[in-house]
Amino acid sequence: MDLFANLALGFDVAFSLTNLLYAFIGCLLGTLIGVLPGVGPLATIAMLLPATYALPPVSALIMLAGIFYGAQYGGSTTSILVNLPGEASSVVTVIDGFQMARKGQGGRALAASAIGSFFAGCAGTLVLAAFAAPLTQLAFKFGPAENFALMVLGLISAVVLASGSVIKAIAMTVLGLLLGLIGTDVNTGMTRFTMNKPELIDGIGFIVVAMGIYGYGEIINTLSQHRSERRVANTKISGLMPTRQELRRMFPAIFRGTALGSILGILPGSGAVMASFAAYTIEKKLPLTDGEVPLGQGNIRGVASPEAANNAAAQTSFIPLLTLGLPANAVMAMMVGAMMIHNIQPGPTVITSNPALFWGLIASMWIGNMMLVVLNLPLIGIWVKLLSVPYRWLFPSIVLFCAIGVYSTNNLTFDIWLVGIFGVLGYVFIKLDIESGPLLLGFILGPMMEENFRRALNLSRGNWSIFFTQPLSAGLLLAAFLVLVMLMMPAIKKKRAETFVED
Amino acid sequence: MIKNQRDFYSGALFVLVGGGFAVWSYLGYRIGTGLRMGPGYFPFALGILLAILGAIIAIKAQMDGSTGGTRIGAVAWRPLLLIIAANLLFGVAIGGLPSIGLPPMGLMVGIFVVTFVASLAGDEFQFVEVFLVSGVLAALSYLAFIVVLRLQIPVWPFFIAE
Numbered sequence: 001m002d003l004f005a006n007l008a009l010g011f012d013v014a015f016s017l018t019n020l021l022y023a024f025i026g027c028l029l030g031t032l033i034g035v036l037p038g039v040g041p042l043a044t045i046a047m048l049l050p051a052t053y054a055l056p057p058v059s060a061l062i063m064l065a066g067i068f069y070g071a072q073y074g075g076s077t078t079s080i081l082v083n084l085p086g087e088a089s090s091v092v093t094v095i096d097g098f099q100m101a102r103k104g105q106g107g108r109a110l111a112a113s114a115i116g117s118f119f120a121g122c123a124g125t126l127v128l129a130a131f132a133a134p135l136t137q138l139a140f141k142f143g144p145a146e147n148f149a150l151m152v153l154g155l156i157s158a159v160v161l162a163s164g165s166v167i168k169a170i171a172m173t174v175l176g177l178l179l180g181l182i183g184t185d186v187n188t189g190m191t192r193f194t195m196n197k198p199e200l201i202d203g204i205g206f207i208v209v210a211m212g213i214y215g216y217g218e219i220i221n222t223l224s225q226h227r228s229e230r231r232v233a234n235t236k237i238s239g240l241m242p243t244r245q246e247l248r249r250m251f252p253a254i255f256r257g258t259a260l261g262s263i264l265g266i267l268p269g270s271g272a273v274m275a276s277f278a279a280y281t282i283e284k285k286l287p288l289t290d291g292e293v294p295l296g297q298g299n300i301r302g303v304a305s306p307e308a309a310n311n312a313a314a315q316t317s318f319i320p321l322l323t324l325g326l327p328a329n330a331v332m333a334m335m336v337g338a339m340m341i342h343n344i345q346p347g348p349t350v351i352t353s354n355p356a357l358f359w360g361l362i363a364s365m366w367i368g369n370m371m372l373v374v375l376n377l378p379l380i381g382i383w384v385k386l387l388s389v390p391y392r393w394l395f396p397s398i399v400l401f402c403a404i405g406v407y408s409t410n411n412l413t414f415d416i417w418l419v420g421i422f423g424v425l426g427y428v429f430i431k432l433d434i435e436s437g438p439l440l441l442g443f444i445l446g447p448m449m450e451e452n453f454r455r456a457l458n459l460s461r462g463n464w465s466i467f468f469t470q471p472l473s474a475g476l477l478l479a480a481f482l483v484l485v486m487l488m489m490p491a492i493k494k495k496r497a498e499t500f501v502e503d
Numbered sequence: 504m505i506k507n508q509r510d511f512y513s514g515a516l517f518v519l520v521g522g523g524f525a526v527w528s529y530l531g532y533r534i535g536t537g538l539r540m541g542p543g544y545f546p547f548a549l550g551i552l553l554a555i556l557g558a559i560i561a562i563k564a565q566m567d568g569s570t571g572g573t574r575i576g577a578v579a580w581r582p583l584l585l586i587i588a589a590n591l592l593f594g595v596a597i598g599g600l601p602s603i604g605l606p607p608m609g610l611m612v613g614i615f616v617v618t619f620v621a622s623l624a625g626d627e628f629q630f631v632e633v634f635l636v637s638g639v640l641a642a643l644s645y646l647a648f649i650v651v652l653r654l655q656i657p658v659w660p661f662f663i664a665e
Contacts, residue, residue: 033647165510171517171556178524178549185542192532192542220586223624224579393636396621399586400614400640403593408654413598420587427583431575432513450545462538
């Protein structure tokens with residue numbers, strides 16, 4: 001009952017003709033920019049952020065929500081069509097999505113992704129509305145030790161889902177944590193590892209790391225392959241809507257993905273990424289029906305379920321964000337930054353002190369999500385046209401848009417030098433067969449982990465046992481340990497290797 | 504004789520970087536104690552952890568029996584150098600190189616430079632085609648980034664803009 005009263009309040013705030021128009025414009029722009037290859041959701045939001053400056057807070061939020069969904073969807077479109085994941089959570093969508101695009105079913109893959117996202121967004125909104133208040137209470141029980149333990153669990157669980165060697169993935173996580181520490185130490189105000197470069201005081205930008213490793217590293221590797229081995233897209237598109245049989249397979253997958261995403265999204269750190277990986281793993285484990293192609297070879301379930309999980313998690317990740325102040329991923333962190341520009345400070349008190357804003361925000365996310373379906377399902381044909389662009393035109397454009405995106409985030413040429421370094425690193429990682437996803441997660445969580453680690457040890461007067469004597473923290477660390485042990489077990493090791501075989 | 508080249512060098516890389524961070528934290532910053540943590544405490548611990556993980560990876564690579572598909576293979580120098588060069592030249596075009604007195608040339612020049620240098624990394628370079636692609640990209644970028652988004656990027660070379 002409360003639930004509906006709250007949502008009604010939110011929609012009351014968010015629904016008006018002008019606001020719907022802003023949602024529409026945001027969504028259109030977000031998709032337009034987000035669909036450009038090499039420009040991930042993060043860069044898109046960063047680039048479009050100035051467009052909202054002049055608006056009143058609620059309208060700005062709604063336009064941002066439109067941009068957020070447009071950018072996400074534009075991002076998955078590019079991922080699917082060009083096999084270039086713009087962010088960690090779309091890595092798995094790409095596996096089957098690109099295979100479908102190759103077979104000329106790119107339109108259906110995009111439709112599956114939009115429908116899955118929309119359904120999950122709606123369900124996630126309801127879950128959020130129902131559980132936000134009670135979970136806020138739980139969140140108040142979380143101290144720094146629990147937060148630290150939770151992040152350890154999040155990072156270790158993310159390793160499960162990375163392909164390749166477990167220990168290499170853990171090492172990459174640690175490397176990411178270290179890179180995240182570059183810049184000013186919040187506690188002492190000292191700058192660390194900056195080599196006296198003023199541009200590094202605020203740390204390395206996430207966009208720089210992501211674009212260098214995913215953008216440039218990938219391009220260099222693709223170009224090093226012979227033309228005949230290259231992943232060339234098939235431009236033949238037969239039908240944009242999934243067939244009735246595909247719909248029947250797709251919807252249960254969307255339900256599973258949504259359920260998984262709603263639960264995992266609550267975990268701060270890597271909720272959306274974990275959700276999409278876990279959803280994919282589950283789909284892969286389920287038996288195939290007659291005539292269904294295996295996962296990894298262009299199965300619609302492999303697109304629908306992770307996309308639904310990703311989106312449901314994006315909704316429920318507002319819970320850790322608004323209660324613990326932990327953004328679930330880099331895109332959410334960006335959204336927080338955007339809100340702060342509009343004088344909205346996300347924090348545990350928002351839900352009680354400013355319910356109109358809290359629920360208005362939730363409602364505007366839903367509106368952005370709906371706008372996406374309204375706008376993008378009819379336009380899928382246009383996005384699919386991107387398939388016919390030959391790679392020799394595309395890769396110089398990707399390099400250009402990466403460079404512009406990196407530069408425009410902070411207007412610093414220094415960032416362009418940095419992204420060059422990360423481009424080389426990205427290629428090195430590919431050559432050494434090291435998965436770079438865990439590095440990005442560690443990179444986001446590095447400063448937060450240190451902060452909580454330090455506070456926990458301050459509370460315990462320097463005694464490390466605090467992590468094991470607090471029941472919640474001990475439980476979370478035990479869970480992380482069990483996950484690790486499971487990973488080391490030969491049987492599971494083998495299963496995992498099978499899951500990630502790409503052919 | 505290294506049995507698993509990829510893993511061995513991955514491990515070596517982690518040892519090097521982790522060790523580097525640990526030494527840097529130890530020499531450059533106060534480590535402190537658990538109660539009074541200095542800025543070096545957390546990175547020092549992580550650096551040591553990374554170096555240990557790297558050592559395990561490298562040692563395991565030596566004992567690994569498998570040999571297939573673990574070689575690093577040839578480095579694609581041409582795309583590597585040209586793509587990175589294109590990126591760096593874009594920075595030079597936008598910001599200039601004050602150290603040698605080179606003024607900024609702006610976005611438009613930058614777009615042509617990036618497109619031409621990056622295109623050389625491919626194996627199907629055709630001057631006219633690349634020129635057309637550059638032109639389209641320049642027009643699109645001007646419309647999207649300058650007209651619509653109003654990004655603060657110098658557009659024209661210094662001698663036109665002034």
